[in-house]
Amino acid sequence: MKQQLKKQAVSIIAASMILSGGAVYAESGTQAVVTSAQVISTEASEHSFRVIANDQNIATAGFMNKDKHIMVPLREISEALGFNVTWHQDKQSAEVSLANSPIWTMVTTDVDQYAYNKMNVQLGAKPTKIAGKLYVPATFFSEIMRSQVVTEGNQVNVSFQNEDVKMVTAQGVITSVNDDEKYKSIQINGTGVEGTILNIDEETIIRNRAGEQVDFSALSLGMSIEVKHSLAMTMSLPGQTYAYEITIVEAADDANMLGTSGAIEEVRQDDEGNLSIVVKGMGMSDVSPEQVVLRIDSETTIVDVEGNVIDSDQLTKDAKVLAYYGPMLTKSLPPIGHAWKIVYLGS
Template identity: 45%
Template sequence: MNPVMKKSFAILSLSAMITAGTAYGVRSDTYATALMNGNHTVSFSMKEEAKKLQATGVITSIRMDGDHALIHIQGVGTDGLVLNVDKDTVFQMADGTKLSLADLHVGLTVLAEHSMVMTMSLPPQTPTSKVTVLDAKIQKDLMGTAGRIEEVRSENKDDLRILVKGEGLTESSPSEVVLILTKATAIVDKNGSKVATSKLVKGANVIGFYGPALTKSLPPIGTAWKIVVADKEE
């Protein structure tokens, strides 16, 4: 494991450190654990670690490392939140149907139950106990491109296309793509809440998710499954 990934998963071993403190006779409700993150130290008690928060967002990347993974939601780059998940994390659909980590993919809107404890990195990382998929169904093989809308084309109200230039989110995703929007295309903000189509204007920052079927043109053309409007609220 490279140094970056080691730091990323360091937080997952905190419970062992807490156990060690208890073994030495320290009261479990006051024992403080310190997490090193770069030049910063984050200290917390078992009570703090046990408390849970919830966050919703669209998955923009999943980095695997054995039974562990880093799931980035609510943005790309230094934006958003990274969920540290492992074999003890529960994965499910909104109706309770069980899932596995392997079922998750970019583009899914999820509700995460995670610890109050977070690293001071950008984006922050946090241990996650449950991930619930809020979409009606899993859509395998999705690709994604994050960037700016360079052009909006509309022949009529039922024909809207946007040209997105930026960076591909998966190995096979192009950095530039024309996305065709249909009635089935979900348009949401970084938290997965619906937003108006009128937000899709030239210059807007978006993250487009689409199926693997692309034309061989330059830029390629595909059908949008979900568009995340990534511009920050004013």
């Protein structure tokens, strides 16, 4: 393994000298070592990539690893694009950020895990340190640093325009709350692979209906919220993004509210005109049933995902809903309860 890395390092250094006129820079960037080497192997030549960042020629060449990922030098490209790079020797990690911007990431040697939008993302290639330089997959700059990457032949072009990070405002109803010690998030408008996961940290501003700032613990199942989140979202299901601001529009009747996300299996109406629905799908918490019978009355709120009130006539068989109820249920199968809120998602 060491012999293979040494051979790869020699090839990369040789390629760098050809593309840069013979100067090779250490990771710290404090000194330049000039060599007179003029020969490069055919193999290294074929798998070396000239790198250009914001129209600047990068002294160090990129290369293709054994898994066919194009690897490029992190520091030189990042600084050419205007990013700040801080090396943490104790963790063998590089912190990359942009001044006056939420763009930030941490890259750790030999770990395929890249911080993006307050999440950890895998790119299929580990950062590799060779001859004192840290290389990352070229996709790091497109997927993590919001840059444009174009590969043509043996040339990689990376560009970045420093623009304000765009935010969007959305409405939703909370379907899941994850209050992990290290990782906090909520899911809105769906469960499982549906809806959106909003990642939350100490910088996320959370306000109650009076506009007062509150803690994460104030968020609970069934709440209607308005959220300002990053336009950038993962391609996973469900999509994940970072929440900058959350405003509680309507609180739940009970902090121990239960919920089921699914489809209406049956609509029932007794001789006195009392309406009830059978909902089957996925429980929104560990104690929420997958199937439940819910009584609908004048106290039940029926809305769409944007909070618009709709008529109970929309609650038909096979309609998709987010149903909130309880926490008191009968011990029957399925259990029976009173619907506090029904969010209509469509037929």
